[in-house]
Amino acid sequence: MNTETEPAFFETNAAPGVVGQPLSRVDGRAKVTGQAKYSAEYNHLPGLAHAVFKTSDVAKGRITGFDASAAQRVPGVLAILTHQNLPQPAVSPNTPEGKKTIGMGVQMGFLPLTSDQIHYAAQPVAMVVADTLEHAQHAAALLRVQVAPEAPTASYQDAKAQRFDPSKGKGAGEGRGNAAAAFASAPIQLSGTYTHALNHHNPMEPGATTAHWEAPDRLLVYDTAQGMAWMQKSLSKMLGLPADQVRVITKYLGGGFGCKGSTWPHTILTVLAAKAVGRPVKLALTRPQMFTGMGHREDQEQTLRLGATKDGKLLALLHEKTSTTSPWDDYAETNAKIIGMLYQCPAFEAKLQLARANVMTSTYMRAPGEAPGSFALESAMDDLAYRVGVDPIQIRLLNHADKDPSTGKPWSSKSLKQCYQRGAELFGWSQRNAQNGQTRDGKLLVGWGMATASYPVHSGQGNARVRLYADGHAVAQAAATDLGTGTYTVMTQVAADALGLTPDKVRFELGDTVLPTTIISGGSMAAGTVSSSVYLAAQDAWQKLIKVAVMDAKSPLFRAKPADVEVVQGRLQLKATPGKGEDFAALMKRAGLDDVEGMATGRYGAGYESAQAALNAKSDDAGKDDAGQHSMHSFGAHFCEVKVDPELGTVRVTKWVSVIAGGRILNPKTARSQIMGGAIMGIGAALMEQTVRDQNLARYTNASLADYHIPVNADVPDMTVEFIDEHDPYINAMGVKGIGEVSIVGTAAAVGNAIFHATGRRLRSLPITPDKVLDALRQPA
């Protein structure tokens, strides 16, 4: 497109614009009536066979053989695939080089069924493919696996675990100043060790793959992918095929929270199984397999030391994290980032230690790093507030970072102070009793807590296409996915506004790699990237029509300069004399154009800002703006009330307020759901979510939704969610920041801080279950 006409900042084009309106989900009806097809529901493929995994009982060992005699006798069994007979991938992630070739789409540097080694409990060791799911399941139950077991390592808490510093001394974050010295001489010194239980994403829809080889070298996969292009690339690399020979489709996704961001073993193994049996094959992970199939948030321990002046100004932050990783990968969430950037603090240092254990590789889960990191930091800030004797909001204002302390850059926009203020108003924070342990409701102890939220704007880019028909309909497309968050809906709104149409005239298509490539729906990048590419694609379509108009002798705009023409609600007109112009439909009809197509690349974050800067730069400062001049983040504040039963140890959240500044809010209804969802997930992490691993056998003891507790309705109070109106011209063409992850950041600390206010006890180990509350209450306050 003609970049010179790229508008620096989105202005809604329709009056009244539908962007910013609480449009109900455009796919809502399809979902509640069962019309929406999820990835495990493509049963139309001829000869579709079903695969199930046989998984390992032990967490470590070697496969010495299989007894498939009984399994093979089950009618309908097509193949029993193991490392001995499965066709192997062209490139496997098992070596660092292989993993590098495959790229970001594969998180785990180990593919089961490629050797006789067992590295973690419930690792797939065989696949049974049969004509029906029931036959496959039955045969898998009958398949016997002979194993020579070895003693496994369970976690970082296991004395056997090999510990190492993956940075080799370089530290885990951008350090500054001499934090150790600053801490040592600080008048106030606080230190705390925080543990975070192992958590699982547990989206409602399990991971599922249906693999169909349309030709010997052409693959179609229906999968549960948050990132279409990542999966396409990783599969094509592993199979040694050009990317265009691999098509991935994900029309609907039942949640992901990060676990569907990578191509996990079941996908490539199903693809290989389909090759082996020469039929389309479907595999859906069972709920127990979801605990060992698509990663998790690692179990971790953080020690945070905080030094401050007598009146509470931060002087030093020292952070250390230890967490469990797999035998091959060095993955850990980067907790240090938020600790280094959230408050003004001259000295900061972070260290990371990993411990190898017999677990699969952990992965990013909603606000990876920021969620557990903020638990430590925001609990410590609360301690500081009490220590100094000021209000928790006051201590945060006192340490407010006017610039990003980790980079020194100004913020592209930051409305955190407004979030505190509005949140306090909505919550009634001014009524707070400054003393903890003072408020009662009958036998219950009542406490209020708050915490800051922040999540970075990652840099992303992606393409979109818009096709406008002369009859006033339009289709917009991008290979994004909708996790259930409302992507279909908000992109329909963006396209409608950009084209001056009502949303019922616009359809947004996503979830297919044949569509224009875009960013993964993860890292809170989708709304910002896709909205801006859709918007710009519409502008591209208008530019094409403007060219047609100025060359058309019958158009009122004949021989006008394209730059002098604007489009308002579908009418092409002269900027100077808006009376002179015509409707797009009239123009297209006369020109014999049934449709016109626009295509554009949208950029989000630093990539947008630097491109804009390059465009507007004078020749002498060109190239200076590579990484963007601003630090870009969403911010927010969470407030909650808890009631603690001091005799029974139970904690219930009874009131919740979240105020978020996330740039332009495309749709307050779907955005509110995002914030509520994040906050509820945070309440889960704070009070109940934990996957328990047996420390001797290194196997989970609660891999089911009956035993792994997530909040139910009764755990969730009425929630108040508000957004601060924020205009950010540096983020992208739309002024949109991500909100999917900022929603959870700080939530566990808000709950913990409220518990502290209620009881006078600081609980630093998540989840805060009744046993821990009773334990704490037995100690002196």
Add this chain to the structure above:
Amino acid sequence: MNNFSYTQATTAKEATRQRKDEPTAAYIAGGTTLLDLMKANLEEHAQLIDINLLPFKGVEQTKDGLRIGAMERMNDVGEHALVRELFPAVSESLLLAASPQLRNMASIGGNILQRTRCGYFRDAAFPCNKRVPGSGCPALQGDNHNLAILGTSEACIATAYPGDLAVALTAFDAVLTLENPKGKQRRVPVTEFYLLPGTTPQRETVLEPGELIVAVTLPLTAHARRSTYLKVRERASYAYALASAAVGLDVQSGTIRAARVALGGVGTRPWRSPEAEKVLTGAPATEATFRAAAAAALQGAQPREHNRYKVELAQNTLVRALQQVAG
């Protein structure tokens, strides 16, 4: 899951005969326990005999007390006016259990025969003495946070019955009517129905092969009318009890005439506490009495690494429940 056949029975005789013909068959009521176990390959049955059409229905007053048919659904019984009035604790134990969907499916008989939530039992990859006798009990040194502290053995520390209803039934001297394949009925008090694990944790009840639960009968008493069921869990709903208490008191002018106490979530079976009842009976209805009763109830507790908290929690739960009924 294995292949199985499915048949329906309309009378007890039909059901027990089908069961005799196929020894690995199981009765299926709501299926909410059975199917979970079969899907996880923890139980295998060649045949399922559907007993939902059996006439074990009704909630009615008889000369022995309130009789509840084994095929009644948890929700229906929990909401039944007579149950609410005569046995508040029983009603509450039902309505605080599981989820509405499960309670609409699940039967009273099936509830009594639900099985432990011990994570090792529920995953066939683990050793477990209850599932595979002699294979060992990893819970002793492992994840035992939701397991028992009373009535345990070196072979098993599971709360074999993890649910709620049977705790209330245990407190209020319920009697089960059972019918064997010969058509003979017998009556077994709930307190004698569940077995301690001892060296044979695989044996959980006195139910004989093929025997059906026909009904539960609860004698009418003053202390049962003044009763409650208190359930403690970290999630506000849809979770098993970390600890629970079913209590009933007959208090006259401040003195406890009769008391019934049973605990859930802490015993290898629903835990009746004669020790606590002894402390309560004849004593003033005060917090001091309740504390003493709670201490007596937990006297023999044998906690382990992760369930130590239950000693205090169970006592506090019991005290709170007693306070609630004492008013």
